[in-house]
Amino acid sequence: MAMKVTALSLMVLTVATVACLAVSARADELADGAACSCSLFERETLTDNWFGLGEELNNRGIAIGLFATQVYQQNIHGGLSTHRRSGRYAGSYNLELEFDLETMLNLAGGSITVEAEGSWSEGIDGPAVGSLFGVNDDAGGYRSMDVTQLYYEQSLLEGALRIRIGKLNLTGGFECRGCPVAFDGNTFANNETTQFLNGAFVNNPTIGFPEEGLGVVAYFQPSDCCYIAAGIADAQADARECGFATTFNGDHYFFYVLETGLAPQFPSARGPLQGTYRVGLWYDPQPKDNLDGSGSESDDLGFYLSLCQLIWLENDAPQDTQGLALFARYGLADDKVNELHYFYSLGCQYQGLLPCRDNDVLGLAVAQGRLSSDASATASRETAIELYYNIQIAPWLSLTPSLQYIANPGADQSTDDATLLALRAQMAF
Numbered sequence: 001m002a003m004k005v006t007a008l009s010l011m012v013l014t015v016a017t018v019a020c021l022a023v024s025a026r027a028d029e030l031a032d033g034a035a036c037s038c039s040l041f042e043r044e045t046l047t048d049n050w051f052g053l054g055e056e057l058n059n060r061g062i063a064i065g066l067f068a069t070q071v072y073q074q075n076i077h078g079g080l081s082t083h084r085r086s087g088r089y090a091g092s093y094n095l096e097l098e099f100d101l102e103t104m105l106n107l108a109g110g111s112i113t114v115e116a117e118g119s120w121s122e123g124i125d126g127p128a129v130g131s132l133f134g135v136n137d138d139a140g141g142y143r144s145m146d147v148t149q150l151y152y153e154q155s156l157l158e159g160a161l162r163i164r165i166g167k168l169n170l171t172g173g174f175e176c177r178g179c180p181v182a183f184d185g186n187t188f189a190n191n192e193t194t195q196f197l198n199g200a201f202v203n204n205p206t207i208g209f210p211e212e213g214l215g216v217v218a219y220f221q222p223s224d225c226c227y228i229a230a231g232i233a234d235a236q237a238d239a240r241e242c243g244f245a246t247t248f249n250g251d252h253y254f255f256y257v258l259e260t261g262l263a264p265q266f267p268s269a270r271g272p273l274q275g276t277y278r279v280g281l282w283y284d285p286q287p288k289d290n291l292d293g294s295g296s297e298s299d300d301l302g303f304y305l306s307l308c309q310l311i312w313l314e315n316d317a318p319q320d321t322q323g324l325a326l327f328a329r330y331g332l333a334d335d336k337v338n339e340l341h342y343f344y345s346l347g348c349q350y351q352g353l354l355p356c357r358d359n360d361v362l363g364l365a366v367a368q369g370r371l372s373s374d375a376s377a378t379a380s381r382e383t384a385i386e387l388y389y390n391i392q393i394a395p396w397l398s399l400t401p402s403l404q405y406i407a408n409p410g411a412d413q414s415t416d417d418a419t420l421l422a423l424r425a426q427m428a429f
Contacts, residue, residue, distance in 0.1 A: 041394040045428045061103030065096040066429040069138050069193040071123075071422055079129040079409055079418030086128040090121035090139040092193075109155035115169075118145045129418050130410040132340065132369055132382045134199035136422070137192035146240055148212045165216045167243050170231055170257060171203050174219045177263040179276040179308070182219055182229035183209075184259075187276060187308045188327045188349040189365060193426050196347075197402050198386045200367035204304050206331030206343045208284045210255045213237020214247045228260040235286050256283040270316040275309035288337040291374035302333040314352060322352030327365075335372035343369045359392040369411075377411035396428040 049055055054064060074087035094117050101110035123139030125131055151166030162174070172190065174182040180190055189201040196202065203209070215233030235253040236246045259280035265272035284300040308327040315322060328346050335341035347365025352358040368383045388402040402422040409415050 044395045046396045047429050059103075061100035063096075063098040063100075065094075067094045067096075067193065068092070068427045068429070069094075069424065070426075071136060071138055071197070071424045073124055073136055073197075073420060073422040075124055075128040075418055075420050077419040078416035079406070079420075080415060081128045084127055086124055088121055088124045090119070090123045090136060092117060092119040092138050092140055094193075109159075111153045111155075113149060113151055113153065114147065115149040116145050116147050117143070119143050124420075129406060129420065130412065130415060131198075131384070131406050131418070132410055133205055133367065133384055135384075135404055135406065135418075135420055136197050137199040137202045138197065138424075143240075147242075148239060160221050162219045163216070164219075166214065167212060168215045168217060168231075168233060169212045170209055170215065170217070170233055170255075173217075174227075174229065176221060176227045176261065176276065177224060177265070177274060179263055179274065181227060181261055181263075181276065181278055182217070182259050183207075183231065183257050183280060184304060184306055184329075185276075185278065186306050186327055186329065187274075188325050188363065189308075189329070189345070189347060193424075194390060194398065194400070195361075196363060196365060196386050196388060197422060197424065198367070198384050198404055200343075200345055200369070200384050201347065201365050201386060204306070204329050204331040204343060205369060206302055206333040206338070206340050207257075207280075207282055207304055208255065208300060208302065208333070208338075209257075209282075210235050211237045211239040213239070213241075214243035215255075225263045225265070226261070227263075229258070231257045233257075235284055253284070253286045257281070268313060270313040271318070271320075273310045273313065276307070278306040280304050280306075290336050291339065291372055291376075292336075297334075297337055300334055300337055302331065302338075304331040305329065322358055323350070325349045325351075329367075335374065339371055339375040339377070340369045341372045343367070357391075361390040363388050363390070371411050375411070378413040379408040379411040381408060382411050383407040398426050400424040400426070 070091040072089050075082055097114040099112040101107040119140030120142055121139060122141045123136040125135050129135050149167055149169050151164045151168055153162060153164045155162050170183050172180050172185045179187045184204050184207060189196055192202050210233055213234035215231060217231040219229040221227040233255050234243055234247040235255040237243055238246055259278055261278035263276045265274050282302050285298050287296045287298045288300060289296045306329050310325045313323040326348050331343040345365055345367035350362045353362050364387050366385045368381055370381045371377050385405045388400050390398050390400045392398050404420040406418040409418050
């Protein structure tokens with residue numbers, strides 16, 4: 001009940017803040033004899049970088065970001081139920097802090113990053129849909145605040161080598177030519193707050209990533225267009241804890257991941273077409289029960305690909321990314337101990353499809369997971385299709401209607417295919 005009140009309070013506070021700022025902006029315009037355009041909707045963040053304080057903090061080496069995501073999702077047909085909790089409101093917030101130690105302490109190449117998250121509601125997947133992938137990857141349950149990342153980063157060799165140590169989320173954090181990489185990144189399907197909601201289009205579900213925990217990652221980029229990264233992390237991590245209990249007590253199991261890739265730019269009449277091609281391996285030594293009940297096995301090993309390519313540009317203006325892009329993922333895991341044997345996804349994105357809506361994004365994708373023959377399921381696969389349209393109201397505010405179709409939810413033949421509608425709001429404070 002307390003979390004529901006907190007969520008409602010956040011919504012009321014958000015609306016009240018927007019209203020007050022809009023009235024204030026309009027009053028300033030009238031006082032100055034300005035035109036009808038409102039500077040509120042031209043800001044990068046709602047508070048205009050914390051009402052100017054953010055710039056002063058940046059000069060001192062401190063960067064602060066606060067983001068809120070709110071989603072209403074409804075299962076309108078099929079799935080487990082279209083009545084019992086089939087429509088629910090969920091949301092989350094993210095707080096990001098970065099301390100530039102070179103500016104603060106004259107420690108060249110050093111920085112500390114802290115990320116905290118809170119969420120409300122587990123969404124409609126469990127009671128109403130029953131998907132293997134998860135139909136709302138932003139729904140994190142009822143959590144007031146979890147520190148999901150707290151790490152020190154050291155940049156060496158003029159930025160070509162970067163090392164992170166601390167509490168880490170392995171699924172992303174580095175960029176090569178502006179594209180997310182290391183590990184399982186994707187430019188067009190990697191962010192549940194602005195892109196696809198379905199978990200199949202956020203990260204590859206065949207990869208056995210542990211929860212956020214203690215680890216170390218090294219990223220090396222010898223040239224503009226290629227990189228290699230390796231990571232070691234606590235395989236038994238609990239994201240709600242600091243990590244020392246599971247890392248150094250009891251059995252010591254560590255998750256290993258290695259990724260390399262290329263970020264080529266192909267020439268075209270309107271400018272370079274950026275692409276990113278990633279390939280990775282992961283290894284988990286923990287003993288896992290065989291799905292057929294014949295004991296257990298260690299040394300779980302998997303393979304994955306993540307590809308994306310801008311294939312057409314509307315304009316030849318520098319930094320203009322309007323146009324059509326494609327992406328794909330593939331993953332393979334040991335079918336003796338993993339229910340999901342292999343997985344693929346394919347999709348496209350078009351930015352600026354409608355005239356005068358240059359920053360809006362249309363996305364469409366399909367994903368399918370094939371189950372192990374030893375899995376206790378009545379169907380061999382689950383398929384997800386999602387269509388979304390991200391409408392940028394202002395640089396700090398976007399609204400995204402989304403439509404999903406889930407075939408064989410939970411790989412259960414007795415469950416009807418599900419159709420879901422959602423509306424998401426994402427704000428940067």
